[in-house]
Amino acid sequence: MTAVETQAPHTVRSGEPLLLDACLRPNRSLSPRGFVILMSAVCAISFVGGLAFFLAGAWPVVGFMGLDVLLIYFAFRINYRDGRNYETLCMSPDDLEVTKVNYHGKAKRWHFQPAWLQVHIDNPVEHDSALTLRSHGKSLVIGSFLAPEERAEVANVVSEALMKARQANISPAQI
Template sequence: MQPVARDEDFAFHALLTPNRSLSWEGFRQVMAVVIAVNVMNALIYFTAGAWPVAFFCGVDIFIVWLAFKLSYVQGRRHERIMLTDDALWVSRVLPSGHETRWKLNPFWVRVEIDRPIEHESQMRLIEKGKTLIVGSFLSPKERGEVADALSAALAKAKV
């Protein structure tokens, strides 16, 4: 079930996703280098008679792969902010696929963010004393840009 019709015009629509600095091709290249270096080390230690060390080289490969896997799973998290004439919809999808939606009244919502914007600054949507924090995974600059754009769209909607 969608909160708004697909063809509905939005006064504001943003899909917020975490930054991913490494593409899948980059991941493959990094893993190829990690595997090559660890296999070479394992062969050196194995031929020197230190075969238990070779086992730990394989563990290193697994740990690096696991760290990247967990990072990419967390990268599936996203938030969507949609402003229509009568509602501000916020949708948060967790890496597990669980989605939570909020419907806010655009005439009561205000956007707050600490200035100057720093790493710890949070973008808050406040409606009648209730607070919803959005975009926590964005960079400070991106949070500021989204907050400014959403504030402008809300101000325009209230006119």
Template sequence: MQPSISAEDPADLVPEDADATGLEPTLYEATLIPYRSLDERGFLIVMLVIAGVSFACGLAFMLMGAWPVMGLFGLDVLLMWIALRMNFHAARAREEITVTPSRLTVRKVSPNGFAVDTEMNPLWTRLQTEVHEEFGMQKLTLISRGTPTEIGGFLHASERKEIAAGLSTALAVAKRGIDRSLT
């Protein structure tokens, strides 16, 4: 997760000549990725330990005459390898959020690489949160013209709270910037 707001002062975020140059400042930009505590090196270590323990236990059973148990220990290792590989595959998903004064873009990329882009107008977008007393923020949704887009479903509650704070600030700046240009 790499949320950032590009400037401290909201007045600096929307220059008066933004329409004249055709370029808009980025008010908020974040790339959300699922957290995984196990990297490739850790995966190798875990699999070697599991395989070693399974082999030793299976060998002990085989020497006692229960030779079919050896195959079951091998099946355990295979199932653990499949489960961890599926976990690594799911970790390739990500969400990219960009807010400018006239556009809010959410790009959701699946683990297979398929992307779904959702574009919204910050003036018509509101941020809705579901907070549980014990567990913190459980759901973070952008709603534009009645259409909800959930973001950060794979994040921890504290990370959702951080994203919500950044997004609400960026949406407020975008709305103030438009209000300022109308007066």
């Protein structure tokens, strides 16, 4: 699956066709079943190691090995929670709506006019390169959870949609 899940173009309430309808989601490659298997293996290894230390007389080590298991578990739970974040991009010829939804389901929306919008990403794309939308002196970073190659792909898709939006807004009198 790619970083940009595009859907078939449809129309928004105003009747304008959507030039871009994309959903950006973080990659979570470990399935819930894989998580159970991984945690079972971590628990088994810690139990065997802890038993060996206990039998050798180093019983305080058992508590630290249990603490390691708990920390690994909570780290994965936080990772899965953050995996519920997503961003949507919906562009018509007159508007780009960016919606960021956090793991609680709370959404924040930003609107941009495609005629004035700039898409910026470093070239070449590096690990810490931000994908930024800029307009009227304000900027918004999108796709921060994506891999660098995926951010470059999103930048290309948004730039292509911007060109289509600008072409759709040119009237025959301006030509």
